[in-house]
Amino acid sequence: MKKHKLLPLSETMHYILLALREPLHGYAMMQKIEEMSAGSVRIAAGTMYGAIENLLKYHWISPVETHDTRRKVYQTTAEGLEVLAAEQERLQRILSIYEGADGHDQV
Amino acid sequence: MIKFKLFFDIEKEEKWLNHMLSKGWACTNVISGGFYTFKKTDDLEQVIRIDFQQDLKKEERSNYKQLYEDFGWQALKEKSYDGSYYWFKRKDGNDELFSDNDSQIAKYKRLMKHSSYWAILFFIWLMMFYSNDNFYPFNIKDAYFTPGLWDKEGFTFLFSFLFETPLAIIRFILPWLFFATFGMYVVTYFRYRKSLQQFIQ
Numbered sequence: 001m002k003k004h005k006l007l008p009l010s011e012t013m014h015y016i017l018l019a020l021r022e023p024l025h026g027y028a029m030m031q032k033i034e035e036m037s038a039g040s041v042r043i044a045a046g047t048m049y050g051a052i053e054n055l056l057k058y059h060w061i062s063p064v065e066t067h068d069t070r071r072k073v074y075q076t077t078a079e080g081l082e083v084l085a086a087e088q089e090r091l092q093r094i095l096s097i098y099e100g101a102d103g104h105d106q107v
Numbered sequence: 108m109i110k111f112k113l114f115f116d117i118e119k120e121e122k123w124l125n126h127m128l129s130k131g132w133a134c135t136n137v138i139s140g141g142f143y144t145f146k147k148t149d150d151l152e153q154v155i156r157i158d159f160q161q162d163l164k165k166e167e168r169s170n171y172k173q174l175y176e177d178f179g180w181q182a183l184k185e186k187s188y189d190g191s192y193y194w195f196k197r198k199d200g201n202d203e204l205f206s207d208n209d210s211q212i213a214k215y216k217r218l219m220k221h222s223s224y225w226a227i228l229f230f231i232w233l234m235m236f237y238s239n240d241n242f243y244p245f246n247i248k249d250a251y252f253t254p255g256l257w258d259k260e261g262f263t264f265l266f267s268f269l270f271e272t273p274l275a276i277i278r279f280i281l282p283w284l285f286f287a288t289f290g291m292y293v294v295t296y297f298r299y300r301k302s303l304q305q306f307i308q
Contacts, residue, residue, distance in 0.1 A: 010207065010209055011207070012206070012207050012209070012210075025174075025177075026174040026177060026178075027174070027177035027178060030178070041206075042201060042206060043206050043207075044178070044201065044203050044204055044205050044206035044210075045174060045175045045177075045178035045180055045194075045204055046158055046175075046204035046205045046210055046214070047204075047205045047206045047207055047209075047210040048174065048178070049171060049174050049175070050209075050210045050213050050214075051210070052174075070169075070173050071173055071174075071177070072170055
């Protein structure tokens with residue numbers, strides 16, 4: 001299978017997909033991600049806009065109808081959640097190596 | 108104050124605008140063709156950034172703008188005809204438009220797509236208007252092809268002159284437009300390569 005353009009997920013994409021498990025607009029996403037990452041990831045406006053466009057293109061997130069007519073709100077789709085699940089598995093494998101599960105010494 | 112300056116490199120343009128800001132001149136408008144208007148400002152703690160977004164439809168544009176405004180950016184002008192958007196804000200430590208390399212690279216890709224499109228188009232037009240007998244980019248007189256035009260006098264001269272002027276302008280300006288867009292493409296390509304390398308390291 002050909003590797004997907006967005007995989008493995010970049011830090012930005014990863015955090016956005018995780019943050020959008022609940023519906024949020026762009027700025028709220030940035031705030032949530034800053035909180036989730038304990039202040040280490042602060043996504044800038046252009047990066048956020050581009051990431052949203054990209055994720056929409058692959059239907060990993062979708063717009064949600066809201067009362068706010070000016071700001072678009074998005075949420076991770078079922079497809080996006082599948083991507084997250086696959087990424088979780090991949091990262092867990094890596095983590096288990098860190099923890100010495102493959103018989104080598106712990107890092 | 109109005110200044111005229113041409114840039115092939117969007118990063119150099121941004122640097123120059125920030126340099127002007129640091130001297131107390133805030134850009135108030137950018138007119139395509141290299142004209143910038145400035146007004147005096149006391150607020151030196153501002154920053155200006157240039158984004159490039161091609162062909163935003165009306166709804167996409169308001170969505171794009173709203174998002175940037177939420178992040179504290181103010182648009183320099185309402186509309187953009189060439190796809191460049193100028194954003195400024197007070198410095199607060201989050202003064203970049205892009206926080207990862209992917210999105211910075213994506214901006215260069217959009218710019219390259221745009222400039223290569225125009226360079227190819229101008230090249231095709233150039234070939235259509237090209238004549239082997241005259242090479243005209245340095246002297247607009249050579250862009251008039253009417254035989255003996257410059258020996259004519261009075262009304263016949265005026266008539267032939269005015270008749271051919273629009274064509275002559277097109278002939279004269281096309282090579283320059285081609286070189287400008289091609290130059291823009293090349294410069295952006297090197298920017299793109301450079302940010303790719305940063306990415307690998």
